[in-house]
Amino acid sequence: MKIRAPKDFWSGVMFCGFAAVAIFAARGYSLGSAGRMGPGYFPLLLAGLLASLGGALIARSVVLSGEPLSRFHVLPLALIAAGVCLFGVSIEPSGLAVSLAVLTLMAALSGGRFRLGETLALAAALIVFSVGVFVYALGLPLNIWPSL
Amino acid sequence: MDVISNLGLGFAVALTLQNTAYCFIGVLLGTVIGVLPGIGPVTTVAMLLPISFTLQPEAALIMLAGIYYGAQYGGSTTAILVNIPGEASSVVTTIDGHQMARQGRAGPALGIAALGSFFAGCVATLLIALAAPPLASIALQFGPAEYFSLMVCGLIAAVVLARGSLLKAVAMVVLGLLLGLVGTDVNSGARRFNFGMTGLADGIEFVAISMAIYGIAEVVYNLEKQQAAGVVAGAVGRVWPSLADIKQCAGSILRGTALGAILGVLPGGGALLASFAAYTLEKKVASAPRQFGNGDIRGVAAPESANNAGAQTSFIPMLTLGIPGNPTMAMMIGALMIHGIAPGPRVMTDRPGLFWGLIASMWLGNLMLVVLNLPMVGVWVRLLRVPYRLLYPAIIAFCCIGAYTINNKPFDAFVMAFFAVFGYVALKLDCEPAPLILGFVLGPMMEENLRRALLISRGDPMVFLQEPISLAFLLVAAGLLVVIAAPAIRVGREESLKE
Numbered sequence: 254m255k256i257r258a259p260k261d262f263w264s265g266v267m268f269c270g271f272a273a274v275a276i277f278a279a280r281g282y283s284l285g286s287a288g289r290m291g292p293g294y295f296p297l298l299l300a301g302l303l304a305s306l307g308g309a310l311i312a313r314s315v316v317l318s319g320e321p322l323s324r325f326h327v328l329p330l331a332l333i334a335a336g337v338c339l340f341g342v343s344i345e346p347s348g349l350a351v352s353l354a355v356l357t358l359m360a361a362l363s364g365g366r367f368r369l370g371e372t373l374a375l376a377a378a379l380i381v382f383s384v385g386v387f388v389y390a391l392g393l394p395l396n397i398w399p400s401l
Numbered sequence: 402m403d404v405i406s407n408l409g410l411g412f413a414v415a416l417t418l419q420n421t422a423y424c425f426i427g428v429l430l431g432t433v434i435g436v437l438p439g440i441g442p443v444t445t446v447a448m449l450l451p452i453s454f455t456l457q458p459e460a461a462l463i464m465l466a467g468i469y470y471g472a473q474y475g476g477s478t479t480a481i482l483v484n485i486p487g488e489a490s491s492v493v494t495t496i497d498g499h500q501m502a503r504q505g506r507a508g509p510a511l512g513i514a515a516l517g518s519f520f521a522g523c524v525a526t527l528l529i530a531l532a533a534p535p536l537a538s539i540a541l542q543f544g545p546a547e548y549f550s551l552m553v554c555g556l557i558a559a560v561v562l563a564r565g566s567l568l569k570a571v572a573m574v575v576l577g578l579l580l581g582l583v584g585t586d587v588n589s590g591a592r593r594f595n596f597g598m599t600g601l602a603d604g605i606e607f608v609a610i611s612m613a614i615y616g617i618a619e620v621v622y623n624l625e626k627q628q629a630a631g632v633v634a635g636a637v638g639r640v641w642p643s644l645a646d647i648k649q650c651a652g653s654i655l656r657g658t659a660l661g662a663i664l665g666v667l668p669g670g671g672a673l674l675a676s677f678a679a680y681t682l683e684k685k686v687a688s689a690p691r692q693f694g695n696g697d698i699r700g701v702a703a704p705e706s707a708n709n710a711g712a713q714t715s716f717i718p719m720l721t722l723g724i725p726g727n728p729t730m731a732m733m734i735g736a737l738m739i740h741g742i743a744p745g746p747r748v749m750t751d752r753p754g755l756f757w758g759l760i761a762s763m764w765l766g767n768l769m770l771v772v773l774n775l776p777m778v779g780v781w782v783r784l785l786r787v788p789y790r791l792l793y794p795a796i797i798a799f800c801c802i803g804a805y806t807i808n809n810k811p812f813d814a815f816v817m818a819f820f821a822v823f824g825y826v827a828l829k830l831d832c833e834p835a836p837l838i839l840g841f842v843l844g845p846m847m848e849e850n851l852r853r854a855l856l857i858s859r860g861d862p863m864v865f866l867q868e869p870i871s872l873a874f875l876l877v878a879a880g881l882l883v884v885i886a887a888p889a890i891r892v893g894r895e896e897s898l899k900e
Contacts, residue, residue, distance in 0.1 A: 261568075268576065289856065290856075296582050322829070322830075323829065325829060329621055330621050330822060330825050337821065344801075344811055356801060364624060376794075379794070379795055387806065391455050393455070395806065
């Protein structure tokens with residue numbers, strides 16, 4: 254069998270994957286009955302529906318042809334996602350200034366051309382702006398510097 | 402007249418110094434960020450959502466609404482001047498708007514867009530004031546079965562009117578509903594889908610998921626598209642359109658407003674459908690239709706009026722029924738819930754100050770848009786020259802700060818990273834994220850109403866077909882699905898929504 258519509262096929266796989274995870278995670282939830290629904294009733298209903306929709310997409314992808322997949326740009330995505338996670342890790346121990354500097358660096362690295370001077374200037378501007386707006390103007394409880 | 406006393410109350414709330422200031426800040430911020438190329442209204446609202454949480458609910462909603470139509474208008478400016486639509490709803494504006502700019506008529510194009518939007522905004526505000534109370538009083542009589550069917554109908558309609566594959570859109574809705582169920586089940590107290598992570602005990606943070614998809618995933622997606630170097634048309638020239646221009650456009654503005662106001666109420670409609678439909682209609686009814694595409698001012702006036710009218714009337718289902726028609730309205734509902742206000746028909750009776758204040762502020766905000774935009778076009782032109790490589794790290798940074806500060810929970814950054822990856826993959830697979838966000842917001846409400854409806858009927862699912870109103874909603878939903886699945890109409894839909 255040949256996959257004629259890769260985008261449909263992989264969407265179907267993705268939806269089935271989510272459905273499988275949901276069904277697996279919900280295996281311990283009590284179902285109850287329609288008149289007295291347990292916590293597992295609606296999620297399993299949805300997961301079943303999602304799995305059948307995903308299945309329909311996969312089935313359709315071998316019958317009808319569709320667009321090919323375009324290239325996934327994994328590196329920028331990975332860099333930015335890692336930068337966001339690093340922000341989460343560092344915001345409390347290191348404070349806003351350090352976390353923002355790291356995040357800006359990671360984000361700038363994911364773009365096409367990397368210019369160190371420009372990135373540093375941007376990071377500095379972002380730190381000044383964020384401290385001014387979020388910490389002073391909005392009064393959000395954020396550490397600016399590493400807490401000792 | 403009730404409407405007058407209600408609007409009076411609204412203006413009393415909106416015109417307090419504080420709320421006027423927040424309205425102004427919202428409109429200004431929305432315009433400034435919306436003008437930046439590559440940032441549309443949804444991203445703008447998502448990014449600025451956290452700022453509003455420190456405010457009073459009235460001020461927060463007024464500011465968010467201001468951000469929304471500010472960004473909408475800012476997007477049109479970009480569309481006209483550099484031919485880059487900030488989002489799909491200003492795509493049609495680029496057709497004639499950018500042509501006008503190239504002919505040295507950028508000023509009148511921007512001016513007529515502002516005037517048309519202002520007129521549309523006034524009409525839409527009045528319409529909301531007239532239509533909301535009766536709708537809300539009908540909705541107050543809905544039982545759980547009616548509500549459940551209404552949500553099914555709303556979600557299906559949103560999917561049908563959205564672009565792309567129907568099957569994928571429905572699947573995205575269902576996935577969104579599932580994601581909305583993550584966290585503690587209110588009825589049984591059972592923890593669901595937390596995968597052993599305490600961070601998920603309260604569910605997935607709405608702000609984190611919406612910023613992940615509309616902020617970060619969007620950035621990554623934009624990064625790989627070769628940025629078409631925006632050529633800002635030379636001089637903007639005189640902004641005020643001439644009397645002849647206004648005369649020529651009066652009909653277009655009226656038609657655009659009417660069409661936009663109607664389409665905005667529909668789920669999934671909003672600004673996008675409104676602008677496309679208005680442009681198509683204008684081409685059909687206007688005299689000398691050949692000029693469309695070559696810088697006809699009517700081709701700017703009609704869609705711009707329509708998208709503003711649509712943007713505004715899409716507040717009607719959100720405010721009266723608690724049903725979001727588009728992702729921005731989902732964010733408004735998210736903002737309401739963060740302030741502890743349950744969205745739905747009770748908002749109007751329980752918090753009349755909030756409800757009418759928001760409506761009055763829309764009119765005020767539209768006035769500010771005109772006042773702000775006509776003299777400040779020069780500033781926007783300079784903003785347009787900011788390169789994307791300086792913008793996107795800032796977007797990511799603000800999303801991170803926003804996600805963290807909602808609950809001061811570093812975990813939300815990880816949630817955001819996860820959904821950013823998911824959002825990027827979904828975009829690459831042509832799965833529109835809007836249905837997911839709508840489903841996410843409605844998930845818990847839908848489960849609750851389904852549970853209560855079936856509890857009352859003792860488990861008999863026929864209750865959804867026996868209640869006449871519920872049956873009507875389901876029939877509409879089924880009808881929409883049948884219509885859209887019919888191939889002939891499908892082709893037509895794709896053509897009319899083609900960019």
